[in-house]
Amino acid sequence: MEKWQLNTYVRFVLVAGMVLSVSVMAIGLVWYAISPGDYPDVSLSPADIPGEISKGNPIAVLDLGILFLIATPLTRVITALVFYLLAKEMRMAGVSVVILIVIGIAVILGAS
Amino acid sequence: MDIVIAIGILLFSLGAGLLGSLLGLGGGIIVIPVLSLVFGFPMQVAIGASLVGVIATSTGAASYYVQEGMSNIRLGMVLETATTVGSVIGALIAVYTNQQILAVAFGILLLYASFYMVRRPERLAVPREKEKKASFFDLSGGYIDKKDGSEVKYDVEKLDRGLGTSLGAGALSGLLGVGGGIVKVPVMNIWMGVPMKAAAATSNFMIGITALAGAVIYYGYGLISPVVTGLVAVGIFFGAVTGSRIAHLVAGTLLRRFFAVVMVAIAILMLLKGAGVLTVV
Numbered sequence: 001m002e003k004w005q006l007n008t009y010v011r012f013v014l015v016a017g018m019v020l021s022v023s024v025m026a027i028g029l030v031w032y033a034i035s036p037g038d039y040p041d042v043s044l045s046p047a048d049i050p051g052e053i054s055k056g057n058p059i060a061v062l063d064l065g066i067l068f069l070i071a072t073p074l075t076r077v078i079t080a081l082v083f084y085l086l087a088k089e090m091r092m093a094g095v096s097v098v099i100l101i102v103i104g105i106a107v108i109l110g111a112s
Numbered sequence: 113m114d115i116v117i118a119i120g121i122l123l124f125s126l127g128a129g130l131l132g133s134l135l136g137l138g139g140g141i142i143v144i145p146v147l148s149l150v151f152g153f154p155m156q157v158a159i160g161a162s163l164v165g166v167i168a169t170s171t172g173a174a175s176y177y178v179q180e181g182m183s184n185i186r187l188g189m190v191l192e193t194a195t196t197v198g199s200v201i202g203a204l205i206a207v208y209t210n211q212q213i214l215a216v217a218f219g220i221l222l223l224y225a226s227f228y229m230v231r232r233p234e235r236l237a238v239p240r241e242k243e244k245k246a247s248f249f250d251l252s253g254g255y256i257d258k259k260d261g262s263e264v265k266y267d268v269e270k271l272d273r274g275l276g277t278s279l280g281a282g283a284l285s286g287l288l289g290v291g292g293g294i295v296k297v298p299v300m301n302i303w304m305g306v307p308m309k310a311a312a313a314t315s316n317f318m319i320g321i322t323a324l325a326g327a328v329i330y331y332g333y334g335l336i337s338p339v340v341t342g343l344v345a346v347g348i349f350f351g352a353v354t355g356s357r358i359a360h361l362v363a364g365t366l367l368r369r370f371f372a373v374v375m376v377a378i379a380i381l382m383l384l385k386g387a388g389v390l391t392v393v
Contacts, residue, residue, distance in 0.1 A: 073320035110332020
């Protein structure tokens with residue numbers, strides 16, 4: 001596998017994540033502006049987001065957009081990990097795993 | 113939230129993204145003092161919103177630089193092992209720190225950024241023998257310079273220094289909600305021998321995952337306000353996209369000098385806020 005192939009995959013992940021997250025956040029903002037209810041500007045638990053969206057809560061839509069955005073660079077690292085494993089570049093695969101472990105620790109610390 | 117305040121935040125964020133793009137800075141360094149000084153949000157909420165905004169702008173810019181082959185993905189990922197650790201540490205410090213102390217720290221950062229923006233030292237990359245530690249990961253890179261069509265190749269040196277500084281840049285990102293490019297870019301260029309364009313593109317590539325590590329902590333601690341963050345992220349993103357399209361029409365040096373003076377003024381306001389003299393402007 002060539003170096004440029006990784007660039008192509010990474011670019012695809014970044015563009016897709018960017019378009020998806022900014023679109024969802026923009027929809028959430030418009031929804032919030034036209035919504036008659038008074039919703040507190042406080043993040044919801046990720047587990048509550050689908051249920052709150054079905055109830056028409058615009059904060060849940062905004063939270064979903066934020067989570068999509070946060071997930072974009074993470075997906076980029078996972079993409080690189082798969083690429084390096086397939087290319088048998090174990091040193092760079094190890095680097096990718098270290099980054100994912102640090103993010104995992106951050107998630108645990110944030111959740112706790 | 114009042115619709116006038118929401119529109120105000122959106123417009124300021126658009127301006128921050130636009131100016132940040134023209135000045136070569138992330139929008140965070142502009143949007144944080146505005147959220148804190150003009151709209152009166154707590155520093156931690158402003159930093160949390162900025163971190164998500166920083167992910168948005170860096171993701172947009174990085175996709176372009178990656179396509180052009182300007183970002184050195186391998187070097188970026190090796191340095192990310194340090195920036196993410198730093199970002200988590202910085203964010204954990206920030207969530208437990210008095211916001212007046214954060215305001216003082218941000219004021220000092222602004223003073224440094226204004227100095228950096230005017231001075232902008234650059235070292236030209238010259239071919240050298242590969243360093244062992246950098247060779248271990250094969251971090252050498254290259255790109256086509258669009259200016260004259262020439263191929264620029266470079267090797268990376270002093271990886272240990274780069275990792276150490278990346279830890280500090282990551283901590284700065286998690287602590288104060290900025291991308292940390294004002295630290296990483298000169299270090300990559302001056303110490304590690306990476307050409308300026310590749311250093312800036314690689315720094316941009318790294319910022320997303322660095323900010324993510326800090327943003328996750330802020331999210332977990334309930335310091336991400338969805339509406340404020342959504343306004344900032346969407347505003348900064350579209351501002352940065354516009355800025356990148358009109359950058360060639362603007363006299364960069366003059367704008368940088370003018371804005372350096374504005375940043376010194378904002379830094380003084382932040383220091384006054386930190387000293388408890390000022391609440392909101």
